[in-house]
Amino acid sequence: MKKRIEKICGVSENIPNFQEIENSPNFVFTPDKSFETITLFDKEGNVVNLNSWLECAYYVKGGWTNNISDFFDAEKFMFFCLLLIPIFYRFIITRISKS
Amino acid sequence: MNSLNIRKNFYKLIFLLFLVLALFGAFNISETEPYKLDSRESLENWVYFYHNLQCEYSLFEVINSYNLSFEISIRNEPSGSVECAGKNYWVDYQREQKIEDGWEKYSPIKLIIRIATNTHVDLIVQSLIWLTFLSFIPKNNNYSTKLNKVPIFLGVVLFYLHLIGEGGYYSTIGRDYYPWPFYRDYDNSLVFDNYYLYSFLLILLYLFFFIHKLLETRITNLINYFPFMFLVYGSFTSLNINFFVLVFSFIGIIGLFNNKISIKLTIIYLLFFVVWFLNSENLYKNFDVDKIKGFANTSQTNISLLFWGVIFYLLLIGVKYIVDLSKETVDLNLLSNNFLIASSLIVFTGLAGAINLPVNFLSFYILGHNKTGMNTLQSVDGNAWRGLYPSAESIGEFFAFVILFCIVTYFIGEFKFKIYHFFLLVINFYGLYRANNASAIISLLVLILFILIYKNIQSKKTRNLIYFLLIIVLILGYLFLISNNSFQLLSGSVMFEAVKASSVNYNLQLNEYNESAVDNANYALLLSLPADKTNFSSSLTYLLNSYTFGNRIDNVPSAISLVSSVSYYINRSEKWGIFIAKYNPNLSEFLFGYGPNQLTKYYLGHETKYQEGLVLPHSSLITYFIFFGIIGLMVILFLIFAYVWKNKTDFYGNVLILFFLINFLKSDSLLYVPNFLIFLILIYLLRISDIFVKKA
Numbered sequence: 140m141k142k143r144i145e146k147i148c149g150v151s152e153n154i155p156n157f158q159e160i161e162n163s164p165n166f167v168f169t170p171d172k173s174f175e176t177i178t179l180f181d182k183e184g185n186v187v188n189l190n191s192w193l194e195c196a197y198y199v200k201g202g203w204t205n206n207i208s209d210f211f212d213a214e215k216f217m218f219f220c221l222l223l224i225p226i227f228y229r230f231i232i233t234r235i236s237k238s
Numbered sequence: 239m240n241s242l243n244i245r246k247n248f249y250k251l252i253f254l255l256f257l258v259l260a261l262f263g264a265f266n267i268s269e270t271e272p273y274k275l276d277s278r279e280s281l282e283n284w285v286y287f288y289h290n291l292q293c294e295y296s297l298f299e300v301i302n303s304y305n306l307s308f309e310i311s312i313r314n315e316p317s318g319s320v321e322c323a324g325k326n327y328w329v330d331y332q333r334e335q336k337i338e339d340g341w342e343k344y345s346p347i348k349l350i351i352r353i354a355t356n357t358h359v360d361l362i363v364q365s366l367i368w369l370t371f372l373s374f375i376p377k378n379n380n381y382s383t384k385l386n387k388v389p390i391f392l393g394v395v396l397f398y399l400h401l402i403g404e405g406g407y408y409s410t411i412g413r414d415y416y417p418w419p420f421y422r423d424y425d426n427s428l429v430f431d432n433y434y435l436y437s438f439l440l441i442l443l444y445l446f447f448f449i450h451k452l453l454e455t456r457i458t459n460l461i462n463y464f465p466f467m468f469l470v471y472g473s474f475t476s477l478n479i480n481f482f483v484l485v486f487s488f489i490g491i492i493g494l495f496n497n498k499i500s501i502k503l504t505i506i507y508l509l510f511f512v513v514w515f516l517n518s519e520n521l522y523k524n525f526d527v528d529k530i531k532g533f534a535n536t537s538q539t540n541i542s543l544l545f546w547g548v549i550f551y552l553l554l555i556g557v558k559y560i561v562d563l564s565k566e567t568v569d570l571n572l573l574s575n576n577f578l579i580a581s582s583l584i585v586f587t588g589l590a591g592a593i594n595l596p597v598n599f600l601s602f603y604i605l606g607h608n609k610t611g612m613n614t615l616q617s618v619d620g621n622a623w624r625g626l627y628p629s630a631e632s633i634g635e636f637f638a639f640v641i642l643f644c645i646v647t648y649f650i651g652e653f654k655f656k657i658y659h660f661f662l663l664v665i666n667f668y669g670l671y672r673a674n675n676a677s678a679i680i681s682l683l684v685l686i687l688f689i690l691i692y693k694n695i696q697s698k699k700t701r702n703l704i705y706f707l708l709i710i711v712l713i714l715g716y717l718f719l720i721s722n723n724s725f726q727l728l729s730g731s732v733m734f735e736a737v738k739a740s741s742v743n744y745n746l747q748l749n750e751y752n753e754s755a756v757d758n759a760n761y762a763l764l765l766s767l768p769a770d771k772t773n774f775s776s777s778l779t780y781l782l783n784s785y786t787f788g789n790r791i792d793n794v795p796s797a798i799s800l801v802s803s804v805s806y807y808i809n810r811s812e813k814w815g816i817f818i819a820k821y822n823p824n825l826s827e828f829l830f831g832y833g834p835n836q837l838t839k840y841y842l843g844h845e846t847k848y849q850e851g852l853v854l855p856h857s858s859l860i861t862y863f864i865f866f867g868i869i870g871l872m873v874i875l876f877l878i879f880a881y882v883w884k885n886k887t888d889f890y891g892n893v894l895i896l897f898f899l900i901n902f903l904k905s906d907s908l909l910y911v912p913n914f915l916i917f918l919i920l921i922y923l924l925r926i927s928d929i930f931v932k933k934a
């Protein structure tokens with residue numbers, strides 16, 4: 140998650156304590172003037188503008204993103220499909236060629 | 239004749255075509271209707287529509303929705319995601335622009351459709367295509383070799399270094415680029431979810447496995463089919479990797495395991511390597527390698543320097559190893575035949591791509607060329623037509639070489655000329671004519687004349703006399719050309735262009751004709767200005783000093799004047815001038831170069847007026863001077879000439895080498911993978927087997 144947060148929200152020296160935020164229903168994110176507002180969206184198409192790094196990090200952790208391809212990890216899918224190739228190669232191709 | 243197994247493997251070709259068509263959405267029907275463009279008025283809406291609905295429509299849907307006659311072309315955009323691959327990414331819309339100095343004249347509207355491609359998808363699909371092409375090469379069961387499997391893993395590690403070293407490039411095109419297998423999260427736990435890297439490495443592992451499998455029974459037949467490398471260029475569309483660099487470096491690793499290394503070469507190379515490393519600066523820049531993609535470094539970090547240094551060495555070893563193995567299997571008749579078929583196919587594909595837009599893009603993707611082919615039958619600026627190859631000059635050189643090679647093999651009785659070869663030759667001549675490479679044509683004619691003299695005049699004395707007279711005639715003809723222009727103009731043309739290309743940051747006074755010291759070639763004045771204002775490169779400062787204040791002997795032109803005069807007549811004054819303006823080495827870089835395939839520091843290290851776009855020196859000699867410095871260049875030239883001298887009885891072999899050496903003076907061919915490999919194969923082939931002497 141850290142990787143994605145840094146990609147979307149930028150690198151920060153802060154170490155976010157997400158548990159603390161989740162456990163405090165009245166938690167208010169303090170806007171950071173030096174932070175350039177970032178707009179994120181979720182799967183349903185809802186849009187949110189974020190005014191601090193911590194707020195951004197929290198939303199990214201919650202599945203919000205600034206890029207549509209983040210909703211589906213295609214490389215992960217590809218990786219597991221690729222893992223099946225040796226099985227396919229060994230069992231199916233060799234059997235066909237033998238027959 | 240051992241022909242390609244295409245008929246037997248026809249179903250594979252059909253499958254590949256189906257795969258590529260599916261990738262680019264030939265059978266795709268999008269949820270929402272594409273926007274049909276029928277009138278000029280809705281052009282902007284059409285562009286806006288495809289901007290907004292990115293990754294929604296396939297290449298074919300976008301093309302079919304366009305029904306106007308304005309110039310349109312298709313390019314790839316390598317930064318697409320996996321899901322977006324093969325779909326619309328962007329449309330560049332260039333409106334009419336008033337032509338400079340024109341009177342109510344406008345340049346036509348231009349549209350460029352950007353189709354998304356993706357690193358991983360390309361690595362899978364294009365590898366599959368080229369592995370299938372490799373499988374068309376007939377097996378040679380008599381020479382099948384059991385290859386060691388360790389190189390597969392070393393190959394993966396090597397190209398992993400490439401991914402790390404050229405992070406500057408890959409991070410701009412891949413949002414998920416991260417070169418390390420794991421990272422520490424905020425709670426200090428290790429996270430293993432870098433599937434970008436895992437997939438990349440896994441694909442490479444499979445790729446090397448299948449290359450290994452295919453090579454086991456085909457390695458000795460590879461040289462007979464290498465002419466097809468000019469057709470199937472093998473450059474991955476979204477990566478800075480060339481498939482054949484990968485194959486030959488892999489063979490190089492195998493060669494290392496079989497002790498096929500020259501100790502002397504290795505020690506010399508290692509010495510150079512140490513110097514390159516000591517000089518290296520981590521330049522995290524993204525150098526746009528454009529048409530030399532797959533054979534040039536984009537970043538110049540220490541790791542990428544290591545990668546390219548190792549790759550270059552492995553290519554030398556790989557080609558030597560493969561030539562050693564193929565001594566008995568090289569078939570000159572088959573090779574000539576394949577040269578002619580490959581060159582004709584290049585012309586045909588180029589013509590087909592010029593006529594049809596999807597064919598243009600699909601041939602670019604399937605054959606892995608560095609640039610999409612020309613989408614017109616017209617020549618660029620009325621002089622050269624490159625077809626689908628990235629460089630008109632290099633492909634012209636190839637066409638001329640094919641003709642020369644066929645003549646050589648015919649004269650030594652190895653090439654059995656058939657009627658259909660005549661037609662293939664005609665197509666080849668057409669390609670040469672369209673490529674308009676004058677030096678290739680002239681050198682071809684002169685060398686054919688040399689061959690005819692050698693073949694028909696038995697007396698060595700008479701032959702040498704005729705050669706001598708021929709050279710005198712050529713020199714006199716050249717002097718006659720020179721006499722049409724003043725020596726002052728010729729001798730200073732390169733210096734003039736170099737100063738013009740420099741980024742002079744000084745408010746120079748203008749004379750009554752609005753000309754500055756730069757326009758008037760007042761170098762003494764320019765040299766007297768502060769160095770930080772003139773911004774001259776170290777090479778330009780040295781050469782200008784030498785040209786302006788150097789010792790002169792009456793009536794004897796200086797080396798600079800001579801080179802400058804030659805450059806004027808081979809149309810290289812501007813390119814070599816830009817080279818001098820850019821080339822800013824320190825002493826050890828001048829002596830040992832920047833390292834193989836390292837152009838980043840040369841190109842971006844010193845500011846000139848030519849920072850954008852790839853302006854190459856247009857001379858392989860200069861390019862290798864940049865790579866290996868003056869000492870490296872001298873070593874290379876010494877090795878080549880020593881070899882030519884040693885094999886002086888091998889007339890035909892030396893003629894072929896000579897053809898390349900002449901052309902390398904004014905062409906960048908050695909920067910293109912097939913041109914580089916053909917020269918290397920030829921050198922090793924002649925050195926080891928003397929095939930032309932034996933057969934002749």
